Amino acid sequence: MISDNAKIGxxxxxxxxxxxxxxxxxxxxxxxxxxGDILFLIGLTLTIGPSRTLRFxxxxxxxxxxxxxxxxxxxxxxxxxxxxxxxxxxxxxxxxGQFFPIAAQAMQDTPVxxxxxxxxxxxxxxxxxxxxxxxxxxx
Numbered sequence: 001m002i003s004d005n006a007k008i009g010x011x012x013x014x015x016x017x018x019x020x021x022x023x024x025x026x027x028x029x030x031x032x033x034x035x036g037d038i039l040f041l042i043g044l045t046l047t048i049g050p051s052r053t054l055r056f057x058x059x060x061x062x063x064x065x066x067x068x069x070x071x072x073x074x075x076x077x078x079x080x081x082x083x084x085x086x087x088x089x090x091x092x093x094x095x096x097g098q099f100f101p102i103a104a105q106a107m108q109d110t111p112v113x114x115x116x117x118x119x120x121x122x123x124x125x126x127x128x129x130x131x132x133x134x135x136x137x138x139x
Contacts, residue, residue, distance in 0.1 A: 009046025016040030028081035037073045037088075056095075065094030097129040 019036030023029045045053045057066055069091025075084030104126040108114045116122060 005046045005049075009043045009048075012039050012043030013047060014043070016043050023081070024085065028085065030076060030079045030081045033076045033081050033085065034073075037076060041073075062095055065091045067091075069095060093129075100129040101126045 016036045016039030019032050019039060021036075023032030023036055026032060048056070059066075068087050072084045072087030072089075072091055075081075075087060078084075104117050104123075108117045117126070
């Protein structure tokens with residue numbers, strides 16, 4: 001059973017992604033992007049727990065992604081939204097890249113998206129993330 005914190009965290013994660021999307025749509029509005037970043041981090045912490053979040057963001061093998069992700073958040077807060085989002089995007093791909101093949105494989109059973117994800121070029125694209133056949137979630 002999912003705890004109440006995880007349910008609230010999932011909602012905050014989704015809300016953070018919505019604000020990040022709106023911030024990009026509205027020409028990199030720094031206020032929306034900053035709000036999205038804060039909601040995303042709070043939602044991630046509530047969803048997986050504080051100790052696992054701290055453990056995830058303190059791994060030495062991911063230091064480049066961690067510095068890039070949090071540096072991007074700082075740049076967004078300092079009203080440099082385009083550069084900040086580029087840094088955050090790089091950091092997210094570096095940190096969560098192992099999760100992309102797992103998510104793509106799970107979505108292959110859906111009716112419309114699954115047909116698109118089964119195309120050889122797209123399968124090869126998602127297989128290139130995460131360092132080979134290591135199919136373990138990064139968290």
